[in-house]
Amino acid sequence: MSKAIYSKNEPFYLNGKRAMVSLGPFSDKQHCPYGCAFCYVQDDFSSYEKLSEDGIITFLKDRQDEYSIIYVSGDTDSFAPPRTKRGVALLLRIATELECDLLFTTRTTFQEDDYRILRLVADEQRRKNKEFYACISITRYSEESAYLEPTPIPTPDARIAVLKKLKELGATTVLAMRPFLPVVKMEDYMLILNKTEGFVDIALGENFYFIRDGKIQVRVFPNGISEEVNCELIHNQKMDFDNNTSSWEVWDSKKYQEAVRKRCDELGVVFSMHSDDAIAEFLHSKEGK
Numbered sequence: 072m073s074k075a076i077y078s079k080n081e082p083f084y085l086n087g088k089r090a091m092v093s094l095g096p097f098s099d100k101q102h103c104p105y106g107c108a109f110c111y112v113q114d115d116f117s118s119y120e121k122l123s124e125d126g127i128i129t130f131l132k133d134r135q136d137e138y139s140i141i142y143v144s145g146d147t148d149s150f151a152p153p154r155t156k157r158g159v160a161l162l163l164r165i166a167t168e169l170e171c172d173l174l175f176t177t178r179t180t181f182q183e184d185d186y187r188i189l190r191l192v193a194d195e196q197r198r199k200n201k202e203f204y205a206c207i208s209i210t211r212y213s214e215e216s217a218y219l220e221p222t223p224i225p226t227p228d229a230r231i232a233v234l235k236k237l238k239e240l241g242a243t244t245v246l247a248m249r250p251f252l253p254v255v256k257m258e259d260y261m262l263i264l265n266k267t268e269g270f271v272d273i274a275l276g277e278n279f280y281f282i283r284d285g286k287i288q289v290r291v292f293p294n295g296i297s298e299e300v301n302c303e304l305i306h307n308q309k310m311d312f313d314n315n316t317s318s319w320e321v322w323d324s325k326k327y328q329e330a331v332r333k334r335c336d337e338l339g340v341v342f343s344m345h346s347d348d349a350i351a352e353f354l355h356s357k358e359g360k
């Protein structure tokens with residue numbers, strides 16, 4: 072293990088383009104209120120610092136020249152209960168106190184008073200001529216793969232309803248079907264795309280990373296890794312979206328990528344395996360309208 076150590080001085084991930092911030096670890100024992108089987112933090116994705124909302128805003132203001140978009144995402148779901156209201160309030164503070172494109176990621180559902188605040192965030196971003204991306208993660212659909220997103224994560228249908236609502240209140244909606252997993256059937260991804268037709272702007276995939284014999288492997292492949300999947304693994308890869316220096320096994324999901332891309336093209340949805348590329352393509356297509 073070679074966890075990158077975040078500190079009070081370097082509490083979050085900055086890569087020159089993107090600042091990734093979060094509410095930090097949920098507790099000393101649990102990095103996230105949710106417990107996805109494939110979550111990278113279990114193996115070696117680094118946990119960010121736990122700062123107050125004031126601390127997060129100060130960091131973002133002090134380092135403004137080092138990024139052009141803020142992600143509230145990364146090492147934990149900052150919107151999962153019981154922190155939903157704190158996460159939503161943080162988005163509103165970012166929108167009112169900074170002037171920057173903004174993206175947040177979650178698997179949670181929201182209540183009406185949360186939606187009222189999210190609408191204010193969308194309005195404020197629009198007033199400042201900045202983007203507001205609402206990214207909902209749905210990694211599987213069928214019951215047989217429900218173990219990948221265990222309770223209390225809301226059902227895929229509940230999260231699909233959240234996407235619809237976020238579109239209605241003015242956000243650019245992002246469906247994150249990531250990572251693509253060899254234990255999830257292709258039909259799941261097609262079903263999710265079909266059920267979100269008309270209210271998703273961008274769809275994201277991602278290759279699946281895990282460390283050999285690590286916690287993710289045990290949870291994602293409870294019956295072991297099949298020979299077919301074993302042959303499709305790429306070894307000794309680094310993550311380009313985190314500072315950890317571990318060597319990861321990566322499942323090459325080309326077949327899934329091609330099928331999802333084809334369906335997204337039919338639906339008029341921007342698709343990419345990387346959010347930076349997806350956003351660039353989305354903005355480019357928006358200019359052309």
Ligand code: SF4
Nearest residue numbers: 103105107110147148
């Ligand atoms: S919601 Fe995200 S951070 Fe939380 S356990 Fe799942 S993958 Fe990890």
